[in-house]
Amino acid sequence: xKPSRLFSVLSVILALAFVLSxxxxxxxxxxxxxxxxxxxxxxxxxxxxxxxVIFPKHEADIKGAFESxxxxxxxxxxxxxxxxxxDWDSVANRVVPELATNGSAYDVVEFDNGWVAEWCGAGxxxxxxxxxxxxYTDGMIPGLVDLFSCPDGKLYGVVWNNDTxxxxxxxxxxxxxxxxxxxxxxxxxxSQSLAAKEKGAVKYGFAxxxxxxxxxxxxxxxxxxxxxxxxxxxxxxxxxxKDANTLKAVQYMMDSLTNxxxxxxxxxxxxxxxxDIFLKGDTLFLPQAIAGLMAYTKDATVSKVxxxxxxxxxxxxxxxxxxxxxxxxxxxxxVGSKHKEAAWKFIQYMTSKETNxxxxxxxxxxxxxxxxxxxxxxxAVYPFWKDFQAQLxxxxxxxxxxxxxxxxxxxxxxxxxxLSGQQTAQEALDAMAKQLxxxxxxx
Amino acid sequence: xxxxxxxxxxxxxxxxxxxxxxxxLAILGIVVIPVIQSLIQSFYQRDLSRPQLDAFIxxxxxxxxxxxxxxxxxxxxxxxxxxxSVIFELILGVSIALVLNKNFVGRGFVRGLMILPxxxxxxxxxxxxxxxxxxxxxxLNALLTQVGILDQYKIWLSDPFWATALIILAxxxxxxxxxxxxxxxxxxxxPDELYEAAKVDGSSAWQSFISITVPLILPVxxxxxxxxxxxxxxxxxxxxxxxxxxxxxxxEMVTLRVYATTFRSLRFGYGSAMAxxxxxxxxxxxxxxxxxxxxxxxxY
Numbered sequence: 001x002k003p004s005r006l007f008s009v010l011s012v013i014l015a016l017a018f019v020l021s022x023x024x025x026x027x028x029x030x031x032x033x034x035x036x037x038x039x040x041x042x043x044x045x046x047x048x049x050x051x052x053v054i055f056p057k058h059e060a061d062i063k064g065a066f067e068s069x070x071x072x073x074x075x076x077x078x079x080x081x082x083x084x085x086x087d088w089d090s091v092a093n094r095v096v097p098e099l100a101t102n103g104s105a106y107d108v109v110e111f112d113n114g115w116v117a118e119w120c121g122a123g124x125x126x127x128x129x130x131x132x133x134x135x136y137t138d139g140m141i142p143g144l145v146d147l148f149s150c151p152d153g154k155l156y157g158v159v160w161n162n163d164t165x166x167x168x169x170x171x172x173x174x175x176x177x178x179x180x181x182x183x184x185x186x187x188x189x190x191s192q193s194l195a196a197k198e199k200g201a202v203k204y205g206f207a208x209x210x211x212x213x214x215x216x217x218x219x220x221x222x223x224x225x226x227x228x229x230x231x232x233x234x235x236x237x238x239x240x241x242k243d244a245n246t247l248k249a250v251q252y253m254m255d256s257l258t259n260x261x262x263x264x265x266x267x268x269x270x271x272x273x274x275x276d277i278f279l280k281g282d283t284l285f286l287p288q289a290i291a292g293l294m295a296y297t298k299d300a301t302v303s304k305v306x307x308x309x310x311x312x313x314x315x316x317x318x319x320x321x322x323x324x325x326x327x328x329x330x331x332x333x334x335v336g337s338k339h340k341e342a343a344w345k346f347i348q349y350m351t352s353k354e355t356n357x358x359x360x361x362x363x364x365x366x367x368x369x370x371x372x373x374x375x376x377x378x379x380a381v382y383p384f385w386k387d388f389q390a391q392l393x394x395x396x397x398x399x400x401x402x403x404x405x406x407x408x409x410x411x412x413x414x415x416x417x418x419l420s421g422q423q424t425a426q427e428a429l430d431a432m433a434k435q436l437x438x439x440x441x442x443x
Numbered sequence: 444x445x446x447x448x449x450x451x452x453x454x455x456x457x458x459x460x461x462x463x464x465x466x467x468l469a470i471l472g473i474v475v476i477p478v479i480q481s482l483i484q485s486f487y488q489r490d491l492s493r494p495q496l497d498a499f500i501x502x503x504x505x506x507x508x509x510x511x512x513x514x515x516x517x518x519x520x521x522x523x524x525x526x527x528s529v530i531f532e533l534i535l536g537v538s539i540a541l542v543l544n545k546n547f548v549g550r551g552f553v554r555g556l557m558i559l560p561x562x563x564x565x566x567x568x569x570x571x572x573x574x575x576x577x578x579x580x581x582x583l584n585a586l587l588t589q590v591g592i593l594d595q596y597k598i599w600l601s602d603p604f605w606a607t608a609l610i611i612l613a614x615x616x617x618x619x620x621x622x623x624x625x626x627x628x629x630x631x632x633x634p635d636e637l638y639e640a641a642k643v644d645g646s647s648a649w650q651s652f653i654s655i656t657v658p659l660i661l662p663v664x665x666x667x668x669x670x671x672x673x674x675x676x677x678x679x680x681x682x683x684x685x686x687x688x689x690x691x692x693x694x695e696m697v698t699l700r701v702y703a704t705t706f707r708s709l710r711f712g713y714g715s716a717m718a719x720x721x722x723x724x725x726x727x728x729x730x731x732x733x734x735x736x737x738x739x740x741x742x743y
Contacts, residue, residue, distance in 0.1 A: 096706050100491050117492075121494070264578075403708075405708040416690060420691045
């Protein structure tokens with residue numbers, strides 16, 4: 001072979017190896033639907049076993065409360081926990097490929113509410129009914145149990161983060177702007193924002209987190225719900241481009257960026273950046289804040305608004321109804337786990353009423369057990385929980401679809417294009433419906 | 444009885460194979476087999492969340508890719524990102540290497556410092572630039588406003604032109620040290636006598652650079668530019684963290700499409716086809732470039 005040809009061939013092989021080793025996808029395992037028989041229960045966990053647990057760091061967990069509880073679990077059970085924690089995206093990027101390839105690297109994994117339909121279809125998680133005693137979920141918030149149950153009626157995840165979002169406002173700035181009550185409608189939300197801005201109390205009404213990323217899908221759901229709209233109907237048929245309220249929601253989002261209500265930089269912000277601006281006192285409202293935000297307001301290193309923040313109801317649309325988003329996250333056991341019994345012991349401990357109460361006391365996480373909301377020890381520490389009650393009744397989850405990822409992928413791109421002024425709200429919704437048409441009425 | 448190890452070491456050919464075997468097996472396991480599996484998978488519809496639809500579909504995934512406007516746009520965006528990055532990395536890399544090849548006080552320290560951006564984890568690098576470009580509190584806006592270039596803060600990452608330019612800047616900042624290191628190593632092999640002889644013949648510094656330095660470091664420049672071009676196509680964290688592919692998908696690179704399709708939408712067949720087609724797109728310019736550049740090296 002001539003040297004030049006040899007050189008070319010080697011270069012080609014080198015290039016192929018570099019590119020494909022990065023882009024290549026592992027072989028997909030033959031997956032079983034959840035209706036398929038599940039392998040028998042694993043043998044009892046032995047002390048000295050090691051389990052690998054991966055879930056995101058809770059936003060309010062500034063002092064490592066989860067880690068402390070896990071250390072207690074290790075002491076009590078004799079099971080060693082190899083804990084992996086990072087931000088949600090990084091966790092998702094590790095968990096989904098691992099489960100998709102039927103891996104056994106993790107024993108307890110993050111199970112996001114947006115993944116339920118997909119995981120049920122793919123059969124990636126172990127049914128927890130195989131481990132838990134009858135009546136185990138009695139006393140848990142029923143909606144959280146239903147959300148993580150598959151069509152076979154079995155439970156596949158136990159919620160560790162009852163992540164319901166609440167409307168927070170800066171009462172001091174609102175008073176400075178001449179208002180005594182938070183907005184009850186979106187019109188009032190606009191007028192109060194502009195008034196506060198004009199009086200120099202704040203820079204903007206709110207800073208949205210509308211960067212083109214996964215969480216923009218959450219925002220799309222929230223604003224749609226807040227205006228009484230729908231993305232799909234109860235048969236999973238696409239209605240987003242035919243629903244007048246959904247159109248109103250997208251139009252409001254677009255208008256807020258141009259009329260001065262929203263910080264236009266929000267087009268490039270994630271949730272942490274938007275929250276940061278609110279905590280600096282530069283915005284009046286944070287329409288969908290985490291339940292543990294109050295803990296941040298007391299931290300002088302990140303907040304200038306201690307004592308100024310209150311909780312209200314999300315303003316209502318024409319139908320007079322308020323709506324909020326709930327994004328619970330659960331623990332699940334992958335089917336590939338080799339330590340299922342130990343993994344269940346971990347889940348049981350970390351979601352028990354005792355641990356749930358301790359975590360609530362320490363960092364303000366919302367309980368998953370109904371009676372903890374009226375526990376005097378907790379209501380004494382979190383008097384504002386009474387303000388949560390009204391909103392909890394109207395909180396809704398994300399669309400439960402096997403094609404949820406496609407919905408997010410396509411809707412975030414089209415929505416961002418509309419928010420950037422590159423197309424109208426109706427064009428954006430039509431484009432979404434057109435690109436998702438293959439999934440129309442597919443649950 | 445003959446010692447099998449001795450007979451193995453006596454036969455150089457067998458010994459060569461035996462010593463190479465672990466590396467060959469490792470390469471087979473982590474490169475060759477996944478590459479072949481991906482190729483096979485690209486001919487299937489394989490949606491993990493809808494396993495009932497799995498079927499052999501031949502070239503349909505590839506056919507669909509040519510009609511997938513978002514994928515084609517991501518290819519163009521990636522090509523532009525990689526090419527511009529390589530050009531700047533080469534110009535800056537060679538310039539800095541030439542300076543660092545001279546004798547000056549603190550040269551060792553500066554050389555060490557030079558590697559810092561390259562040694563920094565990609566995620567840290569991306570997060571750092573994300574904050575620098577922050578529209579409300581970023582250093583870039585503060586700096587440009589203070590020196591009077593800007594009247595008011597600009598939302599850099601919401602403008603397609605600036606978003607593209609700034610992710611290229613962040614990439615060039617991180618990747619240039621690699622070029623510097625490679626070129627610096629190549630420069631050490633150029634004999635001083637050549638420059639001295641050229642000087643005696645009346646050659647200027649620029650003429651010496653063009654006629655002596657460039658031809659002698661050309662093989663290294665070829666390899667470096669090819670690697671940087673391919674690495675440009677592999678960039679993921681930088682884009683995900685700084686822009687997420689926005690504004691409105693204008694900085695969406697092909698890696699983001701492959702990832703979203705394969706690991707978010709769980710369409711492994713289509714994702715594999717995407718990876719293969721991307722590889723073919725890269726191979727064409729790489730092969731043309733290598734062949735023409737190799738000819739030049741041989742001529743010299």
